[in-house]
Amino acid sequence: MRKSIYVFGLRGFPHVQGGVERHCQKLYPRLVKAGFRITAFTRRVFMTYQGHRWRGVRLVALASPRRQGIEAFIHSALATMICLIRRPYGVHIHNIGPGLFCPLLRWRGIRVIVTIHSLNYQHEKWGPVGRAILRLGEWACLRFAHEVIVVSNNMRAFLEGKYRRGDVHVIPNGVDEPVRGGALGILDRFGLAGRRYILLVGRITPEKGADVLIEAFGRLGPVDVKLVIAGRNDHATRYAARIRRLASTRPNVVLTGLLDEHELNGLYANANLFVLPSYHEGLPIALLEALSHGLSVLCSDIPANREVGLSEDRYFPRGDAEALARRLRECLRQEPLSEEQRRRRAAEIRSRFNWDRVAAMTLGVYDRAFRSSSPSTGNESVQEYIPVCERPPGR
Known part of the structure; x- marks a missing residue:
């Protein structure tokens, strides 16, 4: 039975x-x-x-x-x-x-x-x-x-x-094997170009640190990339209102709201960099999914993120917008990962998670x-x- x-x-x-x-x-x-x-x-x-x-x-x-x-x-x-x-x-x-x-x-x-x-x-x-x-x-x-x-x-x-x-x-x-080619229209919908945006996926709550990322992005000065924050708040909060205000004052910050799995796959597949500035996590699925797409990533140095085992230059002190801005500048100056590098990274993560x-x-x-x-x-x-x-x- x-x-x-x-x-x-x-x-x-x-x-x-x-x-x-x-x-x-x-x-x-x-x-x-x-x-x-x-x-x-x-x-x-x-x-x-x-x-x-x-x-x-x-x-x-x-x-x-x-x-x-x-x-x-x-x-x-x-x-x-x-x-x-x-x-x-x-x-x-x-x-x-x-x-x-x-x-x-x-x-x-x-x-x-x-x-x-x-x-x-x-x-x-x-x-x-x-x-x-x-x-x-x-x-x-x-x-x-x-x-x-x-x-x-x-x-x-x-x-x-x-x-x-x-x-x-x-x-x-x-993570699962990503669905390739799904929801490519998501780029047109939000005025994005492939490999020309930084991505954060998560709820709009204080522990996710979206405010730190927006502040760090603003410190970069004029750049030809956008910041995309995919997610929404589950409840009306002062923090969510603050994030909307911060985004409205920066033309290159895009708040997508809630997206489905296929739309998120489209964003992951075409991003330049994934950033997770969380204050607290268990073991972040969004970070694992970004890596399963072969993305370069930056994340806060909390224990849960360190457990994923990235190289030291992929971490920054949690809550430190200036340190994150420095890391962002370094990443944006680097050559994008080749398709072969992305495939190897994705296979490594999927073999373990x-x-x-x-x-x-x-x-x-x-x-x-x-x-x-x-x-x-x-x-x-x-x-x-x-x-x-x-x-x-x-x-």
Whole structure:
């Protein structure tokens, strides 16, 4: 009999912005092919796809207010109530906020797997109460989940040291083979020329550092390249309004808003340089996808970005617009990578970070969770993640 897994803690998929959402969109169709019955609880306010099934995954849209601070809690509470009533074989929760409900699920005898994508309480947008709740959710995940997955080695080291739990699994994010030639009309749509723009992909939130990049770009003076920021804010915030104001005063800064996967592929494939100035990350899918297109990249020197293993000249101190501007000048003076160099870089990244491997490792964790109703002892090991930094791809 096919095991039933319920999933919550994400906004939804397909075509919903966010790293967690991207992760789930790539992972769960593969788990369906492996024989699981997957039901994902989505948030109706974010869903443009109106179908009830996508690539074998059953989608159940639940109501939730589009309001930061209570949206995820209410959605997770509703999903938990359904899980308590229907008692699936297992529940896979994404992120520490929804992890608050781990104890209830354990009490009901349901196997619980949690994937922690980010230590959200580090993000600037949360106040003292929000941070306290997120820390409580983190504690509940590490204390009550049968299996805990994180996306980076540095996060595992932090959590294992903090909670004295020695069986946290590292399963990184992945990439697919890019679709070539898709959505080339995206360049005409935004007045862009191939290899003549710098790209950032991500939500318009403080932890992504778009303001630092715009400031650094402005310090370059007259240049014949544009800065493209692909993404939007999920909620109306002062930070998002500030980014719009900054962009409106600089004619070469383009805000695209939310784009679908094919449109993003078009931007990745034709960019000169990808920049990720984040203050906090788990293991950034946007950075991996840029590298999978063979792009040159610059990123902040936070642990998650360093785990990707670029050469030292590809990093700059987080939040330092002047240092980023210097790196940008250096990159723009360099000859663009040849097509052969781009292909080699892309193949290197895809060999180490790919969704098929992510799915296989996740299946190994499921197997451990379903063989025992108590938390793992740590005596068995899932396939180990080897960070790409052991074989740096260079610039």
